[in-house]
Amino acid sequence: MHKFSFFVLIFSFLCFIYSFVNFEGSSYSLIYLLPLALFILSSVFINIYNDYRDSWVFKIFIVQALIRYPLMSLIYCLSVDDASRYHLYSNASIVVMLVELISCFGVLAFFSKRQRNAFNNKSKKINVNKNYFIIITMLLVMFVCIFLSGALNEINLVFSLQDYVDKHVNDELQSKTTIGSILFTSFKSLLALSIVGYIYSINISKNVKSLLYFSTIVFASSFIVGLSRFSLVQFTLPLLILITYLISDKESKKLVNISLLVIFVAILISSLGKYSRYGNEATLEVIFNKYMINAYFAGPDNIANGLSLFESKYNLNYMYYLLNDTFQNIPLLSKMTLDEFKLNLDYNEHLYGHRYFADQIVPLSTSGLFHFGYIGVTFYSCLFLSIALFFERKSYYSFDLFYKYIYISLSISFTYIFMKNMSSFYSSLTAVFLFLFLPLFLVNLLKSVKVKI
Incomplete structure (x- = not known):
């Protein structure tokens, strides 16, 4: 048995035992089924853990599942129950989560052999x-554009975020997605890829190369836009995965372990910085609690809110919601969308009772519900997971450093099915194409051009 699958089985089973004994204190009387489902599915599909042992898409999916199912149930049973407003939909939300997990494991089982063969025949x-x-x-051109856009004011070092918080203490501290901020990520990517490519091509010892690769990851990941912790993960992971393709398995394990530790510390520091304002001092209890984990991983409360909103709608126009949610974050097309048919706005208004802010992530199951009815509950999670696996296979076959990175970025981006809403996936695809693929394609197109000085 693979040690990763062993950990999943043990952790899920222990959380199930605790939740089953203590579920009576929660409004979600079926909460103990969450860890049980992951335990049973992992036992039934134990072979896919071996087929996906080299797949980052699978690993990231399972990490999300560990948080969303066994850990979520544990935290809910340990927390004070105050979810009475969802009592009509509490068990229904658990059923939705179970159906999602079963469907995702079905997708993984379907592609497991294809993914294994792709890795075994990857380009060397x-x-x-x-x-x-x-x-x-x-x-230089990209940097000038970033400078002229004013995005440099939003860029800061991860390890000096408290200064940024103090400076913007009266602001919302929400990361603003602008052309300059998106272009900054492309700038970092091109710079980091160029450095990685140079390190790969020079003739030095493997230990020195590993140290230089790690230094590149740390340096490039130290600069973020605002307090966007998720953007830190989205940028660093693809770069780390790319580097693992360039070094031996033994060096990869060492680099991955150290890099993931650094990423965790950086996220923790940025989280403490974000919530330490107005004279308040953030603690781990503030960051890791029932409300945070529910918000970031589409927990039972958020799904129950979606079910409640769906049931409150009469003569629901599925097509209007589908079109507006699909195009609302895509440049130019977003101007043609209508606010009255944007699920994100309706969802947060139903939760808060107003539209002053919309910070809660709409679960993919809720989007599928509003776009296709009950048969669409698992549509987007299965679709995006399939796309993630497709791009991962493309990354195995690609031999160009730049394009391999793009495929890895897309595969990782589409794996966050429990952490992103539907429109975010489409906007990520658009941003990657416009601000990452096109610059890298142009650089590759001109790589044969010789400049004589």
Whole structure:
């Protein structure tokens, strides 16, 4: 048995035992079924843990599942119950979560052999763009655009976030998605990829290369826009995964363990910085609690809110919600969308009773419900997980360093099915194409151009 699957089984079973003994204190009387479902499915599909042992998409999915199912049930049973407003939909929300998990495991089982074969036949050759004149020119152009957009005011070091918080103590401290901020991520990506490519191409010892790779990850990940902790993860993980393809398995394990520890510390520091304002001092209890984990991983409360909203709608126009939710975060097309048919606004208004802010993530199951009815509850989670696996297979076969990184970025982005809403997936795809693929494609297109000085 693979040690990863062993941990999943043991942790799920222990959380099930505790939840089954203590579920009576919660409004969610079926909460103990969450860890039990992960335990049973992992036992039934134990072979896919071996097929996906080298798959980052699978690992990230399982980590999300561990938090959303066994850990979620544990936290709910340990917390003071105050979810009485959802008592009509409490058990229904648990059923929705169970159906989602079963469907996702079905998708994983369907693609498991194909994913294993793709990894076994992955490209062992990596092509590096060495036209540094074109790369430096592109970086300068991007930096000028970022500077002129004013996005540099939102960029800060992870390890000095308290200064940023103190400076913007009266602001909302929400990361604003602008052209400049998106372009900054592209700038970091091109710069980091160029450095990684240079390190890969030079003839030095493996230990020195590993140290340089790690330094590149730390340096590139130290700068974030505002307090966007999720953007830190979305940028760092693809870069880390790419580097694991360039070094041996033994070096990879060491680099991954150290890098993940650094990422965790950086996220913790940024979280403490975000919630330490107005004279308040953030603690781990404030960050890791029932409300936070429910909000970030589409927990029972958020799904119950979606079910309650759906039942409150009469003569629901599925097509209007589908079109508006699909295009609301896509440049140019977003101007044609209507606020009265945007699920994100309706969802948060139903939760808070107003539209002053909309910070809660709409679960994919709720989006499927509003777009296709009850048969659509698992549609988006299965669709995006399938897309994630597709791009991961593409990354195995690609031999170009830049394109391999793009495929890895897309595969990881589409894996966060329990942490992102539907429109975020589409906007991520658009942003990657416009602000990452096109610049890298242009650099590759001009790589054969020789400049004589």
